[in-house]
Amino acid sequence: MSESARPTLSDVAARAGVSASTASLAFSGSGPVSDATKQRVLAAAAELGYAGPDPRARSLRRGRSGIVGVVLEQRVRTAFLDPVKIQMLDGITEGIAPLGAGLLLLTDVGAADLPVVDTADGIVATPALSVENAPVDAVVLVGCSPRLGQTVAALRRRGIPTVAIEGAAGSDIPEISIDNRDATRRGAQHLRDLGHADAAIVTLPLDPARTRGPLTAALEAGSTSDTASERLRGAREVFPNATGRSAAASSIEEGLEAGRVLLADPATRPTAIIAQSDLLAAGVLQAAEELGVAVPGEVSVVGFDGIRVDGLQHDLTTLVQPSVAKGRAAGEAVVRMLAEDGGDAPASRCFTSVLHIGDTTAPPRAR
């Protein structure tokens, strides 16, 4: 028992001359244990180099692992390149702080795609950790994805409390969202009020394939992204016939790409561009600069998110959304659902974005 193997609680107990149960009490600190005994146990633990109760055993017994899963819809790098995601993650961290829980990064690419892993030795290793089998007490879904349905189904089957940020996952799952549609509408209205009649849109990825290209009716109809669709609808409320481009990601690069196409031809160039994220907007601004198109003189640009894009010269007109607060709300919802008395309150929340008018929008130049 006390061989070279790591000591267990019973080893410590034996050494201290008490029973395992008493040792356990001594460690968890809560139970009625005399000071003398506690000291003895702690001393024995120190002598044996006991590092504390095994978290695996503890979590089996307690039924809680102290881990909250965060499901990202993309690979880690891609997700974290988006400042909005990072802010939400940070908010989640704040929100679950009272739980003292850790954050486990998961992607919903699905275990099915990679059920087991063959090691070099030809041994079949543990199936990859996924939302189907991760030892989590609760899960926060960040951003919707085509696989959302399957992910939610697995979570429901496992009975794991779930909260979704931006993505309708089902009536029993609290959703933390913002006024995507109305906010975008307000941004578009701002452009209309300035006198714009010809606005183009740069959308977030619409389909699972993240198709980059012109914004076609087919693409729009087949959208699997609530966020992109809602923002699109909001824009269409003001500019029903707006055309545009669909980006393959929310990044400056993609915005640049889209901007180049939209601004290329001075004859057909729109007087305003509504980008569905600040990163895309920043790319559009860069494209404008590249092509020598003045902002806001010749083209106005509106973004979405309200992040500080490092190094951006402009004060972007955008819809400022409370990303950190969203994350925090999600975290708090998790805490509530995990509380003993129970989270009867689904506690969905919809935050409001604020239109920040910067220096990238102005009346269109008479042509």
Added chain:
Amino acid sequence: MSESARPTLSDVAARAGVSASTASLAFSGSGPVSDATKQRVLAAAAELGYAGPDPRARSLRRGRSGIVGVVLEQRVRTAFLDPVKIQMLDGITEGIAPLGAGLLLLTDVGAADLPVVDTADGIVATPALSVENAPVDAVVLVGCSPRLGQTVAALRRRGIPTVAIEGAAGSDIPEISIDNRDATRRGAQHLRDLGHADAAIVTLPLDPARTRGPLTAALEAGSTSDTASERLRGAREVFPNATGRSAAASSIEEGLEAGRVLLADPATRPTAIIAQSDLLAAGVLQAAEELGVAVPGEVSVVGFDGIRVDGLQHDLTTLVQPSVAKGRAAGEAVVRMLAEDGGDAPASRCFTSVLHIGDTTAPPRAR
């Protein structure tokens, strides 16, 4: 048993008319189970809505949790604002892919600082998850920190395989690093070769307090950051008497701050600035622009990292380090250490940075 509670493997087994052991075999797929039986078990599971083996129980029995911990030295937001960290994280993900393991985010603020959490109800909750008690199979330390020693001690006591990225943690812990000192020296030498004699340095945080201010001897002597110290030494090999500023973080903002001070007075202004990160360098460039100091005409700037700073107009002269490869190497080291046959090979690796000469360095203007 099969009440409202979630079904267990034995429930499934009972329903399928087999023993629990057989059911287990059927699920793990590996054992010699007849197809008929397997189908029966799977069917029973489906009927009962069994979601697969409980990961907590499984990890207790198997002794593996399938989770790899990543220890960050700061809060999540701060860490992930640094593109280098994100790249490394991504590399780690790639590296441990064969494990099929998940990534658990941990910070080394220490459980001691927040041993237990009082809930609103006055109930004492589970101690916060930390490196001391997280159910991880291995850990990757990202960046060194003052608390490194304690973190490593806890890990060692627990017998958890550990790999450190940038930070000497002990002889038994593989370290993945880069040639901080020599790389910086080469960057500095490049400046010297161009004719610079008066270079200033902007360092990464040196002490636990992340003091922002002039680079004093005391600060240097008390440095707890290997990375910053090494890069500083490299610079000093070429410019022994260089003065500078210490930043409170690796960010554009901090670089801007430092740049403003260093470039404020045209009389004492250095002809070159060596920044210990690209983010800091970008800030310095911004400061230069603000103050109307031409780059590289009036001041040359060298960075470190080789990240693409979004929106940066310049092609920064910098030392390109392979961040993703570093992460991947760390992940691979973890895989090796976790392999059955055993990772006798500590497998420390030191990568080499490459000097990329952009357009931010040029000979000093004769004054």
Added chain:
DNA sequence: TCCGCCTCTCGAATCGATTCGAGGTCGATG
């Protein structure tokens, strides 16, 4: 027909800690 072997299934032990009720000791009180 009988034997041996091979394939599939089962029992029981185990992973390490937690929890709860039972029991034991000791001091104080009537």
Added chain:
DNA sequence: CATCGACCTCGAATCGATTCGAGAGGCGGA
């Protein structure tokens, strides 16, 4: 002096799955 608590400590059951050796059938060959 006997009894009642109060306060500790202990035993045993439990969390849910995995694993390994043993045993039971079935089938082909002699």
